[in-house]
Amino acid sequence: MIYLDNSATTKVAPAVLETYTKVSQKIWGNPSSLHALGESAYSLLEQARKQIADLLGVKSGEIFFTSGGTEGDNWVLKGTAIEKMEYGKHLITSSIEHPAVLNAMAQLEKLGFEVTYLPVDKHGHVSADDLKKAIRPDTILVSIMAVNNEIGAIQPLDKIADVLRDYPKIHFHVDAVQGIGKGIQSLIMNDRVDFVTFSGHKFHAPRGIGFMFKRHGRKIAPLMSGGGQEKNLRSGTENLPAIAAMSKALRLLLESESTKVQNQLKIKQFIYDHITQFPKVTVFSEMNNKFAPHILCFTINGVRGETIVHAFEDHDIYISTTSACSSKKHEISGTLNSMAIPAKIATSAVRVSLDENNTLVEAEEFTKVFDKLYSRFEKINS
Numbered sequence: 001m002i003y004l005d006n007s008a009t010t011k012v013a014p015a016v017l018e019t020y021t022k023v024s025q026k027i028w029g030n031p032s033s034l035h036a037l038g039e040s041a042y043s044l045l046e047q048a049r050k051q052i053a054d055l056l057g058v059k060s061g062e063i064f065f066t067s068g069g070t071e072g073d074n075w076v077l078k079g080t081a082i083e084k085m086e087y088g089k090h091l092i093t094s095s096i097e098h099p100a101v102l103n104a105m106a107q108l109e110k111l112g113f114e115v116t117y118l119p120v121d122k123h124g125h126v127s128a129d130d131l132k133k134a135i136r137p138d139t140i141l142v143s144i145m146a147v148n149n150e151i152g153a154i155q156p157l158d159k160i161a162d163v164l165r166d167y168p169k170i171h172f173h174v175d176a177v178q179g180i181g182k183g184i185q186s187l188i189m190n191d192r193v194d195f196v197t198f199s200g201h202k203f204h205a206p207r208g209i210g211f212m213f214k215r216h217g218r219k220i221a222p223l224m225s226g227g228g229q230e231k232n233l234r235s236g237t238e239n240l241p242a243i244a245a246m247s248k249a250l251r252l253l254l255e256s257e258s259t260k261v262q263n264q265l266k267i268k269q270f271i272y273d274h275i276t277q278f279p280k281v282t283v284f285s286e287m288n289n290k291f292a293p294h295i296l297c298f299t300i301n302g303v304r305g306e307t308i309v310h311a312f313e314d315h316d317i318y319i320s321t322t323s324a325c326s327s328k329k330h331e332i333s334g335t336l337n338s339m340a341i342p343a344k345i346a347t348s349a350v351r352v353s354l355d356e357n358n359t360l361v362e363a364e365e366f367t368k369v370f371d372k373l374y375s376r377f378e379k380i381n382s
């Protein structure tokens, strides 16, 4: 099997699973309990928090555990809206965010908030000048993703941060679900960012666990009210086995990060060089530093994305249409649509997404299968 759908989810790493099992069986107390079992659970919880904070170069008190990217994004958007509605009801995002942001924004619009959706250029990048023009006296939040999950475009967070330095009261959120471990940590954890959301299952931790960075002093309302865990901001008994497993997964991910990134770039380049020789191929993920090393989105024009995915699957190679969430809905990619790619081409889009375990040997096998499929599709379409 060749798994090239790592932006949808990753396989839990054996060492991470081992931590999960060990903690489930040995440190199974509730961190809020007063007895020794509770205390050891609490101490592990704080150890995991510190490890994550250290890896990101922030303070322990700035890390909050969530159930993943969707919860983190919803929390920052709705939590800011609730917290700051008396100061303003205007939010800004881009038109190519993940549905966790776009649908949360849509919900806020129904509640009377106004949202500006920044356009993207033909390569899928937001412009900081457009952001500057969109800011109003009642703007309370700007939410821009680090790496687009469909085509891998890295957003100019440094330029966005520069603009927002003149507006210190506006909350700046970055969805970094696809950006962590991809060599752009300083871009993401810039000194102007206030909230950053992460998801464990994108880096070999189990599903249903994630975390959020909240800059010290920034305020958001909780969405989960209850027993007061996570400094009263996210109630619910902590998922300690998954939290401990995620902190290990993050450590492993960030070990020799640049070597891993270089490896993914080599594989992406290899596949890119191969497929761009074919006239019916359109590639949306370029080979430059404005694109992440692990995502390659392309089309074989005239063939539906689903057909391409299943044809590769017949050869035990797993890729996806542009995003896992939209693939079963047969929707045209929101990102490609925003880039003004005609629907006729966008319906052919597929995504190869790598992780640090993929190899050039797998890439070679991918290209061999690609050649076979391309000539088969060419015959059918001619």
Ligand SMILES: Cc1ncc(COP(=O)(O)O)c(C=O)c1O
Binding pocket: 007, 008, 067, 068, 069, 070, 071, 073, 098, 100, 145, 147, 148, 149, 175, 177, 178, 199, 200, 201, 210
């Ligand atoms: C950019 C981005 N944000 C948010 C999410 C949602 O994360 P989760 O699956 O942890 O809810 C995803 C998942 O694909 C994503 O790619």
